[in-house]
Amino acid sequence: PWVGHRSTHSRRISRCVWLPNQFYLCNHYLVASINMGIQDDGDKESMREEILFGMGCFWGAERMFWKLEGVLETNVGYAGGGLINPTYREVCSGTTNHAEVVQVFFDPTVISAEALVRIFFTEHDPTQGNRQGNDIGSQYRSVIFTTTEQQRNIALEIRTKFEPVLMNAGFSRITTTIAQKQNFYLAEEYHQKYLLKVPNGYCGIGGTGFQPPA
Secondary structure, three states: OOOOEOOOOOOOOOOEEOOOEEEEEEEEEEOOOHHHHHHHHHHHHOOOOEEEEEEEOOOHHHHHHOOOEEOOOOOOOOOOOOOOEEEEEEHOOOOOOOOEEEEEEEEEOOOHHHHHHHHHHHHHOOOOOOOEOEEEOOHOOOOEOOOHHHHHHHHHHHHHHHHHHHHHHOOOOOEEEEEEEEOOEEEOOOHHHHHHHHOOOOOOOOOOOEEOOO
């Protein structure tokens, strides 16, 4: 289960530690994994899923996920807009309708889509519309791009349960959109793992202090 509603942890997730009974401790998060049985080589493709998260500046979003146990690969890019192969400058102009996103490939036998979606909702403010903190513009909107129907259903359920928690605490309605993956383009190389190259670089992402109920 996902324990508690109130978050008192650091906003940045540093690592996950395996605990007995198929749970991971991610800083102060207790998250369930699924199907920890050993897979043979023929199942490698089934052990790799993809989901994309837009939650403000993609530098901090990528760092949030790349260290998680079970995350196989992360990339940052642009998704959801109409322009083919947009540049960072074009996306920042606000004319492409692309969002800055982190592409997460993960092993669902180690970390579940549910755990990733819960971390997404906890670690940023999903009520701010076309902004995240000091970053303003449609490219910073809160969005989840799914690649399976199961991911979509999980995201919708968590959003539905989390919204009254935030509204009761004085926040606005959740503005996160949930859609099938569309028109994803990798960002320029200097954006990839930016906060690994520049550890003290800018990160404007911050949560609400609450997390979705179980």
